[in-house]
Amino acid sequence: MRSFYVVRLSGLVLLTVLLALSSGCRKRKYENPITKDTQQPDKVLYDKAIGDIERGRFEVARLTLQTLINTYDTSEFLAKAKLAIADSWFREGGGNGLAQAEAEYKDFILFYPTMEEAAESQEKVCMIHYKQMEKADRDNMHALRAEDECRQLLIQFPNSKFAPRAAQFVRNIQEALAEGEMRVSDFYYKKQSWASSSNRLQALTDQYPLYSRADEALFKMGDAYTRMGPRFKDRSGKAYAKLVREYPLSSYADDAKKRLQEMEMAVPEADPKAVARMKYEAENRTKAGMMAPVGNMLKRGPDVRMAAKTGDPAMTAIRPTIPVNIPIPVAAGTGTTDVTVSTVPDGSTLDSSPDARLNKPADPAAATTAAPPAAAAATDQNAPIISKGTIVPVKKQKKVKEPKKKKN
Secondary structure, three states, rough: HHHHHHHHHHHHHHHHHHHHHHHHOOOOOOOOOOOOOOOOHHHHHHHHHHHHOOOHHHHHHHHHHHHHHHHHOOOHHHHHHHHHHHHHHHOOOOHHHHHHHHHHHHHHHHOOOOOOHOOOOOHHHHHHHHHHOOOOOOOOHHHHHHHHHHHHHHHHHOOOOOOHHHHHHHHHHHHHHHOOOOOOOOHHHHHOOHHHHHHHHHHHHHHOOOOHHHHHHHHHHHHHHHHOOHHHHHHHHHHHHHHHHHHHOOOOOHHHHHHHHHHHOOOOOOHHHHHHHHHHHHHOOOOOOOOOOHHHOOOOOOOEEEEEEEEOOOOOOOOOOOOOOOOOOOOOOOOOOOOOOOOOOOHHHHHOOOHHOOOOOOHHHHHHHHHHHHHHHHHHOOOOOOOOOOEOOOOOOOOOOOOOOOOO
């Protein structure tokens, strides 16, 4: 029986080794090869490095590519070699590898901004942070960086073939960011902190109109403003009206209409473009599989199945806002001070008015009589007498000369 377990264990070890060897020897084709058929020495070095990259020998490939760059500084494959170094770091992965890849891609875009591969490099930088995104209720550092980098691709390379995919990445990222803001606002909403909740919801709906729960956010925002008192009735009505107009197929639209009627406010008509957009989103939304809940628990990134598939994403970053019930501080330079500056209309005022510098100092005797007796007694007769605004100097005492000694 023991020998059976030994044989079985050795079989499992052998199978594991074979799987590891097969995965290590598996060749993954490189995305940007040079198809030119030539036997130039620099091209031979480049082909050798690409073969190493495809087989996972990244360190050897980088040494070969660096040899190409240092030896053939005028080679026509110089740009491709620098891009291949960045791709090798990207394929290697890990925290250090991705950081090195981002730096190499940034250098490539800086030196070769007109090449087609520059847009692809910018997309790779976006993907570096996109793959490291956390869930919506966790740290959003990589989500914010990914949003910035993908927007940079849309701004710098708007006509690139990578632009449509980058736009969808931005929608996915903003879905995750908006979900994080929604969870924070729900926390304040449940605590009945209406000012904080409405402030978060206001910023969310203004910044991310493509968010899948934007209609719910508008309804809760209108309710929060209503609970804050009649002073915020207009803001509440605007939230309900926006919900009815821009999200007409929402399950909250009928309740929003009733709220507007109760507030005796006009109920707007539904926007036909909004109706078409919501229908398209409902038909093309990614459907969750049977194992989707388990997969979402195990994976690191956020769930972006509900992200919009159409529409222009926001091209500016979200900024913190101040709740409406907090007074806005006075801007610098708009307040009043005790010191004012004005110009003299003519020069006659300076000529006709007496010069303040010619005023006689105050009487020193008045200052001494006003002083307390103890203080007056303690003062030295030779010390200066100080009155308000004047200082009376003390006369210097003459030095008494010592008599000279007579010589014997």
